[in-house]
Amino acid sequence: MTSTPADSATVDVPAPDAAARRRGPSMADVAREAGVSGQTVSRVANGRRNVDPETRERVLQAMRTLGYRPNSAARALRSGRFHSIGVIMFTLSSFGNMRTLDAVAAAATDAGYSITLIPVPHPTRGEVSVAFDRLSEEAVDGVIIIVEAHLLDERDIELPAGLPVVIVDSNAGDRFPVVDTDQAHGARLATAHLLDLGHATVHHVAGPDRSYSAVHRREAWEEVLRERGASVPDVHVGDWSSESGHRIGHVLAGDPNVTAIFAANDQMALGVLRAMHEAGRRVPEDVSVVGFDDMEESASFWPPLTTVRQFFGEVGRRSVEALLQEVESGEARGTTLVPTELVVRRSTAAPR
Incomplete structure (x- = not known):
């Protein structure tokens, strides 16, 4: 029978506590890593502003290094936020x-x-x-x-x-x-611009009736026309899409008395431009068109679109x-x- 030497005996080592493995780095660990107090780490973790930028960055870097994540639930209980x-x-x-x-x-x-x-x-x-x-x-x-x-x-x-x-x-x-x-002010600018150029009136391609913005733009357009003594044409209602602008544009292109159009957004204005080109009416020589929004692409329309910029x-x-x-x-x-x-x-x- 062979015996096992005492110095080679197997020793059972207790497994690490599961809760400790899951715990992850603590606020105290971050404080030690950053060389600051626990209170400073707490201020940074809670988004407080009374920490100088250099210290804040040091704490944030310590959080990243250790993989520390603030406990949002505990923070909400403490702050009510x-x-x-x-x-x-x-x-x-x-x-x-x-x-x-x-x-x-x-x-x-x-x-x-x-x-x-x-x-x-x-x-x-x-x-x-x-x-x-x-x-x-x-x-x-x-x-x-x-x-x-x-x-x-x-x-x-x-x-x-x-x-x-x-x-x-x-x-x-x-x-x-x-x-x-300021929807109304933007619509007033667009309408007044076309009247100032010498157009007798301005036709409007409006957004949907249920839209708060569309209604304000339409009301301001009509107010300017009445203030300036211009006739108020029938409104053509679209759905904000270039397709609806294209459809309405074909209707307007067929009326030789239409020389100025204010569309309630740039996408409908794009559809109007296409309809005018297809009908052989030149923009702006025959018809002027103004949009609303100033999309990034509006400067690349042909011709580049006059529009109202929203911020x-x-x-x-x-x-x-x-x-x-x-x-x-x-x-x-x-x-x-x-x-x-x-x-x-x-x-x-x-x-x-």
Whole structure:
């Protein structure tokens, strides 16, 4: 029988505690790595501003090195904040909404917040309320609603109390803060520009009747014509698409008295330009065309499009700013209008 030497005997070593393996680096580990106090690490983790930039960067680098992730649930319990913003959006396909959402996300990130997005494909009264209820159940500090339809100015839209709300591109009476482009001013600039060139009147390709923005642009167009003593032509209503602009453009191209057109967005203006080319009516020699939005591609239309520039980035930034002011201080702003400007290119000229 062979015996096993004592010095080669197998020794059972207890396995590491499973909880310890899962724990990961702690705030104290980060403090040691960065050479700062635990309180400083806490300030950085909670997004406080009273840490000098060099120290903040050292703490952040220590977090990255160690793979430390702040416990957002514990942080919310301590501060009463989730550092998350809910966004309810009417459509993800429109140029303006996507630009505004991009700016909201960037501004929220800069402020140390994340966003939770809930699209509302069909913005009926019930759908908006359901979307808001869903966000009320999420861990969000406030809600930005980007719904351009004429819904939120109706008193039977009931939004549950308890969460700060900011409305973009719609109306809410005096119930919630509103941030929007100055739609009316932009439409006035476009209409006045065409009249100043010497056109007898201006035809309008409007957006959908349910759109808050479209209605404001249409009303301002009509006001300018009446103020200047010009006739008010029948309105042609599109759906924001270049296809609808193309269809309406063919109707307008067939009327030799049409010499100036204001389209409520650049995509419909693009459709109008195509229809004019197909009908043999030159732009701007025979017909001047103005759009609204100033998409990046508008300068590359042929001819380059005269249009009203909207500052979507500023709308998004101010929306987040207004919401966080209400979250932090409980004080709600009123209505904030972001100015527009006319960008004159080669699609407009004096009538022959």
